[in-house]
Amino acid sequence: MTESKQKSYSELREKQKNGTLKNSERLKIPPQEMPAQEPDVRKNNVEEVALGYTEEEARLEAMRCIQCKNAPCVEGCPVRINIKDFVGAIADGDDQKAMEIIQQNQLLAAVCGRVCPQEIQCQAKCTVGLRYKDPTMAVSIGRLERFVADKFLDNDMTPKIAPETGKKVAVVGSGPGGIVVAGECRRAGHDVTIFEAFHKPGGVMVYGIPEFRLPKALVQKEIDKLIKMGVKLECNFLVGRTRTVKQLMNEDGFQAVYIGVGAGLPKFMNIEGEQLVGVYSANEYLTRANLMKAYDFGKGADTPIARSKKVAVFGGGNVAMDSARTALRLGAEEVYLIYRRSEAEMPARIEEIHHAKEEGVKFLILQNPKRILGDDKARVRAVECLRYELGEPDDSGRRRPVPIEGSEFEIEVDTAIVAIGNGANPLLQQTTPGLKFNKWGNIEVDDNCKTSIEGVYAGGDIVLGAATVILAMGQGRIAAQSINEYLKSG
Amino acid sequence: MPHKIVNKNQLSENVYRIEVEAANIASARKPGQFVIVGISTEYSERIPLTIAGADADKGTITLIFQAVGKSTAEMANLEVGDSIDNIVGPLGQPTHIEKFGTVVCVGGGIGNAPLLPIAKGLKEAGNKIISIIGARTKELIILEDEFKAISDELTVVTDDGSYGRKALVTEPLKEVCSRGEKPALAVAIGPTPMMKFCCLTTKEFDVPTVVSLNTIMIDGTGMCGGCRVEVGGETKFVCVDGPEFDGHKVNFDLMMKRMNAYKDLEQEALDKYKEHRCKIGLDK
Numbered sequence: 110m111t112e113s114k115q116k117s118y119s120e121l122r123e124k125q126k127n128g129t130l131k132n133s134e135r136l137k138i139p140p141q142e143m144p145a146q147e148p149d150v151r152k153n154n155v156e157e158v159a160l161g162y163t164e165e166e167a168r169l170e171a172m173r174c175i176q177c178k179n180a181p182c183v184e185g186c187p188v189r190i191n192i193k194d195f196v197g198a199i200a201d202g203d204d205q206k207a208m209e210i211i212q213q214n215q216l217l218a219a220v221c222g223r224v225c226p227q228e229i230q231c232q233a234k235c236t237v238g239l240r241y242k243d244p245t246m247a248v249s250i251g252r253l254e255r256f257v258a259d260k261f262l263d264n265d266m267t268p269k270i271a272p273e274t275g276k277k278v279a280v281v282g283s284g285p286g287g288i289v290v291a292g293e294c295r296r297a298g299h300d301v302t303i304f305e306a307f308h309k310p311g312g313v314m315v316y317g318i319p320e321f322r323l324p325k326a327l328v329q330k331e332i333d334k335l336i337k338m339g340v341k342l343e344c345n346f347l348v349g350r351t352r353t354v355k356q357l358m359n360e361d362g363f364q365a366v367y368i369g370v371g372a373g374l375p376k377f378m379n380i381e382g383e384q385l386v387g388v389y390s391a392n393e394y395l396t397r398a399n400l401m402k403a404y405d406f407g408k409g410a411d412t413p414i415a416r417s418k419k420v421a422v423f424g425g426g427n428v429a430m431d432s433a434r435t436a437l438r439l440g441a442e443e444v445y446l447i448y449r450r451s452e453a454e455m456p457a458r459i460e461e462i463h464h465a466k467e468e469g470v471k472f473l474i475l476q477n478p479k480r481i482l483g484d485d486k487a488r489v490r491a492v493e494c495l496r497y498e499l500g501e502p503d504d505s506g507r508r509r510p511v512p513i514e515g516s517e518f519e520i521e522v523d524t525a526i527v528a529i530g531n532g533a534n535p536l537l538q539q540t541t542p543g544l545k546f547n548k549w550g551n552i553e554v555d556d557n558c559k560t561s562i563e564g565v566y567a568g569g570d571i572v573l574g575a576a577t578v579i580l581a582m583g584q585g586r587i588a589a590q591s592i593n594e595y596l597k598s599g
Numbered sequence: 600m601p602h603k604i605v606n607k608n609q610l611s612e613n614v615y616r617i618e619v620e621a622a623n624i625a626s627a628r629k630p631g632q633f634v635i636v637g638i639s640t641e642y643s644e645r646i647p648l649t650i651a652g653a654d655a656d657k658g659t660i661t662l663i664f665q666a667v668g669k670s671t672a673e674m675a676n677l678e679v680g681d682s683i684d685n686i687v688g689p690l691g692q693p694t695h696i697e698k699f700g701t702v703v704c705v706g707g708g709i710g711n712a713p714l715l716p717i718a719k720g721l722k723e724a725g726n727k728i729i730s731i732i733g734a735r736t737k738e739l740i741i742l743e744d745e746f747k748a749i750s751d752e753l754t755v756v757t758d759d760g761s762y763g764r765k766a767l768v769t770e771p772l773k774e775v776c777s778r779g780e781k782p783a784l785a786v787a788i789g790p791t792p793m794m795k796f797c798c799l800t801t802k803e804f805d806v807p808t809v810v811s812l813n814t815i816m817i818d819g820t821g822m823c824g825g826c827r828v829e830v831g832g833e834t835k836f837v838c839v840d841g842p843e844f845d846g847h848k849v850n851f852d853l854m855m856k857r858m859n860a861y862k863d864l865e866q867e868a869l870d871k872y873k874e875h876r877c878k879i880g881l882d883k
Contacts, residue, residue, distance in 0.1 A: 128727075306820050308637050405642070413865065487857070
């Protein structure tokens with residue numbers, strides 16, 4: 110840092126301390142960029158891409174917040190973190206206080222600071238961003254949350270537990286929603302057990318979201334925190350098969366059950382060639398790569414994954430970006446992201462799109478696969494695509510993609526990854542009589558996340574359809590409050 | 600929670616039977632269901648294996664597997680007292696069991712293992728069981744005594760004639776189907792080509808045929824879709840829709856190709872594993 114920059118930083122800190130830093134001065138502080146690994150370097154490793162703010166960057170970014178009265182950012186947060194105050198605390202240099210404020214509403218700050226879509230939540234409402242009529246000028250709330258969370262990752266800030274109530278709560282699924290419910294119900298003094306079908310806890314945070322976006326050690330730390338609080342964890346336990354919900358309640362003594370199993374049944378496109386060798390659902394591809402560590406195949410890990418040279422990913426969401434960027438890291442030379450609308454309609458976060466492009470993923474927009482072609486061994490050899498144009502807006506409000514007749518063309522690939530979303534897993538529907546589902550197979554709940562069965566609550570993707578980590582956590586909070594209330598009277 | 604191996608024996612050249620502690624699964628499992636096994640948590644593959652039997656009182660299940668790849672070779676090297684880190688289940692839809700009348704049960708090689716609990720269940724439901732079990736050669740015939748105990752009729756065949764009748768399983772199957780009173784149901788489990796040809800045989804006689812598929816899987820709960828097969832022109836997931844399907848509707852040719860997806864990589868892993876065990880002098 111140059112001397113003059115250093116001087117101005119000291120001056121700003123001084124004024125912040127005295128309470129004399131004016132809004133006009135705050136607004137002049139440029140948004141602090143997130144340091145990141147260089148694209149050419151990071152596409153060859155699985156380490157985290159974004160490196161996190163330095164202390165100085167964090168203070169400067171926090172000082173950009175004008176502490177506006179109505180703090181609309183809080184309303185934009187699904188778990189209603191007191192954003193204004195924690196950002197203020199960082200500006201003041203009191204990170205401990207900032208962490209305490211965050212923890213009142215948020216058990217997974219290090220996770221959410223990384224994977225929340227802040228640009229459509231808290232940051233979309235930020236007064237600073239609105240003032241510039243540019244959302245990218247908003248205060249980087251997520252990065253600040255991550256800064257504080259990372260600082261206290263190893264500190265023992267285990268929340269206090271109320272006296273034991275002797276009541277048992279079963280949490281089905283150890284993803285973000287389940288973790289929140291387990292933490293909140295344990296805090297209230299209940300005896301909580303999490304049931305996880307996989308051999309490792311964390312749900313989508315360990316099988317789906319790649320290491321380079323969310324280090325697994327960090328998720329494990331959150332799980333360790335729960336265990337320290339006295340939450341029990343049973344892996345390799347598939348509720349519906351190992352034991353049913355009814356058995357947990359009637360035979361095993363659980364008074365309340367939270368179902369947070371996620372969506373977890375991959376959608377395919379029902380086009381010719383989807384059964385060919387080399388066609389993956391994004392779930393399978395990412396699970397092999399992340400949970401099963403296929404990037405270490407031959408160096409310890411036993412789970413294989415295609416050694417692809419040319420990969421096509423179908424879809425435009427975060428999962429599509431994760432798949433494309435994972436393929437690069439597994440050694441693919443060319444990765445195409447094929448999406449039938451234009452980039453403006455892509456559901457992925459802008460940051461993810463940006464990172465993918467930087468790393469060399471080729472975006473083929475307004476194109477869609479018509480069929481996948483195979484060789485004589487039924488291995489993928491190419492994708493036949495159609496070109497599209499945008500028509501009138503459809504039910505989603507986005508302009509409808511319309512195929513251009515006769516525009517077929519082939520792209521040579523050896524691997525295709527289908528990342529177009531997930532439907533609901535039918536297992537609980539088949540094995541839980543009395544539990545009401547909608548026509549898409551999602552569990553029906555009221556505003557308190559209560560289902561049609563007394564004592565059974567649900568949230569996250571199995572209720573919402575495919576959503577985000579933070580929305581699952583938001584529902585987890587609501588459900589935990591309902592459960593704690595329900596067990597008070599019961 | 601680790602699962603201790605309490606019993607182990609070798610059934611044929613590369614086929615092993617182990618009994619492991621898994622109390623929850625032992626009490627919940629039904630014929631036709633399977634488990635997914637991961638020997639150790641950090642790096643092991645997850646491999647689907649049918650539950651060949653269970654003892655709910657003892658809290659154990661029996662698994663029968665063939666050492667074909669690295670993971671199964673590693674498992675074959677475990678001894679009584681050793682543990683498997685992860686077993687999840689029971690998975691998949693249980694066999695639909697009722698009194699059909701006469702059921703012909705056809706098992707090929709390692710397929711006898713998943714077939715046995717199904718045949719047993721069908722027998723207990725009051726069906727007449729005609730069993731046909733086969734293998735390439737004498738040493739590879741497994742569970743003959745167990746099948747003898749529950750079958751009204753048993754035919755053993757080997758490809759090379761080294762034991763029983765020299766034939767493929769489809770030959771006696773065809774004879775059973777041609778009898779005056781044809782069977783109400785056939786269950787065929789074994790290598791994919793064997794199931795394919797059994798289904799072609801029974802189709803001629805309009806005998807409904809159930810097959811149990813063992814495709815490549817990861818989670819076994821419906822999440823990855825890696826196990827998908829084409830049944831009656833539709834995509835089905837073996838783990839949640841199966842593992843049993845109407846054999847007359849399964850696209851076996853496509854399934855066989857999908858099963859070979861990782862052949863090269865699997866061979867590479869196995870070679871490396873063997874080389875490593877040789878070096879440290881562990882191989883028997």
